[in-house]
Amino acid sequence: MKQLFYLYFFAFLFLVPGCLIDSRNFREDDTQTRTCVNDDGCSFSEFCDTGICAVAPGCLSCTTLPHAQPVCFHGLCMVQTCQDGYFNANGLYLDGCELSCTPTQGGVEVCDGIDNDCDGVADEDFNLGNDPLHCGSCDISCDVPPNGAPLCSQGNCYFICLEGFYDIDGDAQNGCESTVCEPTHGGVEICDLRDNNCDGQVDEGIDKTTTQSCGPLCETCSFDHAQSLCLEGVCTMGLCDSQCQDLNGLASDGCEYCCTPTAGGVEICDGLDNDCNGLVDEGLTCICPPEMVNVESTYCMDIYEASRPDATLWSQGTDSSTPLSRPDVMPWLNVSLQDAVDACSRAGKRLCTATEWEVACKGPTNTVYSYGDDYDTQICNGIDTFCRCEEGTSCEGVDPCPYAHCYNTCGADFGPQPTGSFPSCEGAYGAIDITGNAWERVQGGTARGGAYNCLDSESLHKCSYIADWGTSARSNFGFRCCCSGSDCPQ
Helix, strand or coil, rough: CCHHHHHHHHHHHCCCCCCCCCCCCCCCCCCCEEEECCCCCCCCCCCEECEEEEHHHHHCCCCCCCEEEEEEECEEEEEEEEECCCCCCCCCCCCCCCEEEECCCCCCCCCCCCCCCCCCCCCCCCCCCCCCCCCCCCCCCCCCCEEEEEEEEEEEEEEEEEECCEECEEEECCCCCCCCCCCCHHHHCCCCCCCCCCCCCCHHHHCCCCCCCCCCCCCCCCCCCCEEECCHHHHEEEEEECEECCCCCCCHHHHHHCCCCCCCCCCCCCCCCCCCCCCCCCCCCCCCCCCCEECCCCCCCCCCCCCCCCCCCCCCCCCCCCCCCCCCCCCCCCCCCCHHCCCCCCHHCEEEEHHHHHHHHCCCCCCCCCCCCCCCCCCCCCCHHHHHCCCCCCCCCCCCCCCCCCCCHHHHHHCCCCCCCCCEEEECCCEEEECCCCEEECCCCEEEECCCCCHHHHCCCCCCCEEEECEEEEECCCEEEEEEECCCCC
């Protein structure tokens, strides 16, 4: 009988590595709370939240951008670099480097209808509205009339007469056909580039700089929902009216998009264009699969620690096909980093990033533990939860019991528990058992959340605690999966 006892005893020691007996258990990065006055006192991925550095929610969606390397600066996501052959032409970060383009003409813009310098605009260095050599389009030059000079206005060709010559018949084919002026338009000067009253001057007394009489032919400038300007004889669109924008970049329809900001001009999941940029719910993850919770409208996280398809209340099973998020089964334990990455991929998801995990644990108020700022021995599954205080034990009569670090005095009957066994062990966004029960792998290979066998659960169950035993370590390592937007399984 004594031999059987020792057999179980030593088996127990070797089956419970990590927190309890492994000397490698240490805080690689305890991420001590840092105070701050402004964002400059925090890392780029953080912001100063009421005097404390906290993970900036804006950085959550800054992990992947199409064809771009992102960088986050205190919650502002920006494109840092683009992949070869791609350019961030529109200056927005949500679509990354959206323009696939190969520079031509040495990257110098020429008038050929091609975006030579890959800035998203073709022929921007040429005034197609006023250039007689490129009037209305590249290489469409205005003909030089006899005794006259070509003129381009608003993309249309006209001409003016040289000194001593006059256009009497208005025929562009023969240009300025006469050396003798004959009154036109009843001898009353109008804006038509002709000497109507034969006084040797053309269009005298006519102001061609106003929006009512702009340019060579005195055009009326008008743009929908926008300020109209006459600049150097060209009708130009000025500022958009309040709550209107020029989204398509075309002056022909003015500031075509009119919208009233809602929700303080910050995009939220409500099917409305809150920031009035022409997009609805952009950059947000508004709908999550039923087995996942929504975090900051930015990503989805499994509600429960991953479990195998054949797991039961008593067994974690052996089927490694697809990880599931469900209650009342033993979690999938003893996985390496690669195991976790591959498993999430088979579920159509991905392993959560360290930032995603920490935000889900700390919640919007940046708590120390998933459930609050004060350590509680009974909310999550840890050694302290199961310290023995019953009659006949060394802690009989101790009040309160259990208490923090009670194992060395009281002993404990601890072990992994089925998912959801501690319903109060829940992050603010709804992730159950995000601390305690099993270590949780995150991208990069570190472990978060502590486990059921952590001797110092008060420290190791903190949302900020980072443990690193290498990417191949397996003992009591579990995981949960995340996804974002359209990448989430339907």
